Amino acid sequence: MKPLFYLNKYLLKYKWRLVLGTIFIIFSNLFGAYMPSIVNTATDNIIEYTNSSVHKDGEQSIMMLALYLAGTYVFLSFMKGVFLFFTRQTIIIMSRLIEYDLKNEIYNKYQALDMSFYKSNKTGDIMNRISEDVSKVRMYLGPAIMYSINLVVLFVLVISFMLRINVELTLYALMPLPIMSFLVYKVSRIINMKSEKVQISQSNLSSFVQEKISGIRVLKAYNRSNHFIEEFKEETLNYQIANLSLAKTNALFMPVIIFLIGLSTTITIYVGGEKAIDGKIDIGDILQFVIYVNMLTWPFASVGWVTSMVQRAAASQKRLNEFLELESEIKNAKNPIKDIKGSIEFKNVSFRYPESNILALNQVSFSIEEGTVVGITGKTGCGKSTIANLMCRLYDVTEGEILINNKNIKAYDISALRTAFGYVPQEVFLFSDTVANNISFGLKDGEVNEAKIIQAAKDAQVYENIINFEEGFETKIGEKGVTLSGGQKQRLSIARAIIKSPDYMIFDDCLSAVDTHTEENILKNLDRIMKNKTAVLIGHRISTLKNADRILLFDKGKLIEQGSHESLLANKKEYFELYERQHVKK
Ligand SMILES: Nc1ncnc2c1ncn2[C@@H]1O[C@H](COP(=O)(O)OP(=O)(O)OP(=O)(O)O)[C@@H](O)[C@H]1O
Ligand SMILES: [Mg+2]
Known part of the structure; x- marks a missing residue:
């Protein structure tokens, strides 16, 4: 009883x-x-x-x-x-x-x-x-x-x-x-x-x-x-x-x-x-x-x-x-800071997934200055998506700390933090709803308008696809709806993140399923959108990252090289080898 x-x-x-x-x-x-x-x-x-x-x-x-x-x-x-x-x-x-x-x-x-x-x-x-x-x-x-x-x-x-x-x-x-x-x-x-x-x-x-x-x-x-x-x-x-x-x-x-x-x-x-x-x-x-x-x-x-x-x-x-009775491990501090701005810094961050005990990040330190774009690359499983998870505070670090504007990420209000971040996860997920509603998903009710949706779709290079559907933006996707191609899904997911016009953006391997031509167009648009915004661009292809202000190369949870595309090439180390390999293939 x-x-x-x-x-x-x-x-x-x-x-x-x-x-x-x-x-x-x-x-x-x-x-x-x-x-x-x-x-x-x-x-x-x-x-x-x-x-x-x-x-x-x-x-x-x-x-x-x-x-x-x-x-x-x-x-x-x-x-x-x-x-x-x-x-x-x-x-x-x-x-x-x-x-x-x-x-x-x-x-x-x-x-x-x-x-x-x-x-x-x-x-x-x-x-x-x-x-x-x-x-x-x-x-x-x-x-x-x-x-x-x-x-x-x-x-x-x-x-x-x-x-x-x-x-x-x-x-x-x-x-x-x-x-x-x-x-x-x-x-x-x-x-x-x-x-x-x-x-x-x-x-x-x-x-x-x-x-x-x-x-x-x-x-x-x-x-x-x-x-x-x-x-x-x-x-x-x-x-x-x-x-x-x-x-x-x-x-x-x-x-x-x-x-x-x-x-x-x-x-x-x-x-x-x-x-x-x-x-x-x-x-x-x-x-x-x-x-x-x-x-x-x-x-x-x-x-x-x-x-x-x-x-x-x-x-x-x-x-x-x-x-x-369960309590979320990730909670707001007392009097959390709601105003999110400034640089992001990882200080000796290690992270172990609590479910599997896998050490995904090992003593990682780097910083992203406000208004710059950082590219992250590395072999599969090296911890790139983990960095994105930690930045959105989906998990808390095991060791070390993440600082935003020199204050621990834990001092910030979680919902304000997530509002400030536009995150395109690696695994695309779309709801069984119309295209328009999927794009405007992150907006508050009062903020939604057609012009914004169309602009986001154009920036993500998916507008042409959408208007070719019979019902345009009102097309239902998902179960019982239109089935989208892998690349179309990725681009919708990008549109969903950029429509918010957030101050921080994370794109996790979100151009992997689009052709190089489309990729270039999207990157051009992102250049404009990311102006004065702080962004992280994760990818396997160097073509995706080469224009970033700084590129981080990871291996098995460790940060092994960082610098601009040119300086990394000049180093003639791992990044250079990666570049050579990708170039020869093309
Ligand atoms: N939710 C999770 N629970 C447990 N272990 C995880 C989880 N997500 C990732 N891992 C493990 O953490 C390590 C780093 O994974 P992560 O997803 O960060 O790699 P990645 O660099 O993004 O790889 P990819 O290029 O394939 O996307 C991997 O060994 C992976 O098996
Ligand atoms: Mg990943």
Whole structure:
């Protein structure tokens, strides 16, 4: 139960719905509990009437009474229904509102957590928390709370009605009910366990299909379809087995309940019958009892059901709490500096990826003066993208420090920092949205205008491509949309970064998929855009970097050479060799 206490703040927030819901439950049950006594009165009167010697004139009054009782019964059941409706309208709606709040809380947490969290958790797990776990918690907040209150209220009301009629009969009639609660609890647990298995095999099945569909091109090219058809059969078979076993247990559920109701009813009639023969109670009372026993059945059955529901919710909430308590390693300092300007300096920076322990940067020192362009090159895996990650503070350094305007990067406001940086990551990611929205992604709502989007597209040399699409800038890309070529994607990603016109720019290998002619055009535009801005240009081709004010050459996480293109060539060391190799190839 303890993990669920976390939700108390939400219950408090919606306390009036809960209080009202409880009042509605009380009223609904109050009307419900009176109904059997009407049946009792009616029965007794009919028996009395039929037993008495025939009074023709009595027929009129007994008909009137019957009409009155029937009317009352209908009225009571109508009122019961009305309050039942309001109960669901308050408590179930409360659970939906909390579900909404909780999902938002979790999503905000996702946004606040740093990259390490995403690297060390599977996407499927992250998704499950916000969907599966939250929906299990909702079952506690809605149905579980509602049925629990209902049970207590109904129990108190009905039992007090029953006790008033006959104490001994009450005890006999109730005897089988706790057994039922227990059995239902056991059966629900088995059902839950089996449903979980079904869920697991279902998610296996869908991940299987999803992966094979996204890799369909490779799959077809390598002619592996038949192989995977067999594998799919196996996966569906697992799913089928899990489902059949669940169905078997489910089939057991109702018979158990029906048997125990039958038992209760039989005991009531038997014991009640004996008492009626002794004249302690009358036939109407037995009838009233039988109805009460049936009324209590579902609430008692729900004890077992609710218990297992609460257990599952607690397990889910425990998982949620574990993660809601996580703190991002990367946090704002107190009174963070919001104004970001000046040079960037790496001072003896070493960096180890927390997930893999790989030392990606080793004692690196360099500086980028304000308003200059620095090119970074080096073999694959030498740490270039890591530098970009550190500059945007996606990670914090392991050793050494990064200074902006001679102050530690940690002193700056993170969101101001990220606004100041235009970052084109190496792995292009575009959202399933229109071209225009993808380009204007980094802008605040008020800042978006068509002219800016068109200018950015032109600067990134992707404008011609876009206007050739049928719907131009309104073309949808991504799933269900137009598929872009690698180079088109890269250029859209560049447009997205430069539209912000940020003071700092990082281009991580973003010209690798464009031809040299286009590259030259883009570089020419970037020259203009980067004027007076501080920029980092990462690339493998020297042609990309040669105009940079300074070029850094990395090898295995170490900075091995730096200087202008000309001075590095004159050095005749690694950079020169790299240049020669690339030149010979052309
Ligand atoms: N998220 C990560 N988690 C763990 N290790 C990583 C991560 N990203 C990179 N690495 C490791 O850090 C090292 C440096 O990687 P980095 O991406 O900085 O290289 P790079 O110079 O950008 O290479 P490329 O030219 O191929 O883009 C590599 O050994 C890589 O395996
Ligand atoms: Mg890289």
